[in-house]
Amino acid sequence: MTDTAHRDRDARIAELIAVGRDAVERGLVLASAGNLSARISDTEFAVTGSGTWLDRLTPEDFAVLTLDPDEDGSARDGGAKPSSEWKLHHHAYRARPDAEVVLHLHPRNAVVLASLGREIRMLTLDHAYYLGRIAVVPFFHNGSEELAATAADALRDSNCVIMQHHGCSVVADTVDMAYRRALNLEDAAQATALALQLGDETTVFPDLGATHA
DSSP states (O other): OOOGGGOOHHHHHHHHHHHHHHHHHTTSSOTTOOEEEEEOSSSEEEEEBTTOOTTSOOGGGEEEEEOOTTOOOOOOTTSOOBOTTHHHHHHHHHHOTTOOEEEEEOOHHHHHHHHTTOOOOOOSHHHHHHHOSEEEEOOOOTTOHHHHHHHHHHHTTOSEEEETTTEEEEEESSHHHHHHHHHHHHHHHHHHHHHHHTTOSSOOOTTGGGGOO
């Protein structure tokens, strides 16, 4: 895990703001859907606030929560109210002590394929390197304990989980790496959809295990 002294809260929030803007431009999330977070200390993380549009974020739009198991998601005095999906982030950090960043987005192709029960295949070196294993979990209601716990459990053995009929969560040790994983997830989904349209249901990148990030 990154040392507390090396975590720059303002810099991390600035990176998340840039990711939010780019993610909306690329169609990875719409309106006020999706949420982003980063650890800001060994015991706290900052997460986008309730109802915020990811392409309009400001530093004031982030709420600070603890990693304490008794955290209830209450807004701090004068601070933003955290996203209704804050549990997704809280549980992910507790399941993955090495994770410094959690991005929850709604990539259309990835969600559609996973919801239809179609495997998203690694077809390029970048897919294989940045994604490795993609976990898929069934639908649970947004903001529920079941959703957060199930997704976090899947992240113990993967850096990316797709929640059927909902979205994805990716984790990494930097904002940049987390976003690379999110981008490659949707690219792999688009490539898989094209391969299926061309009648191919089996091709994958060769020697996948040797390229796991």
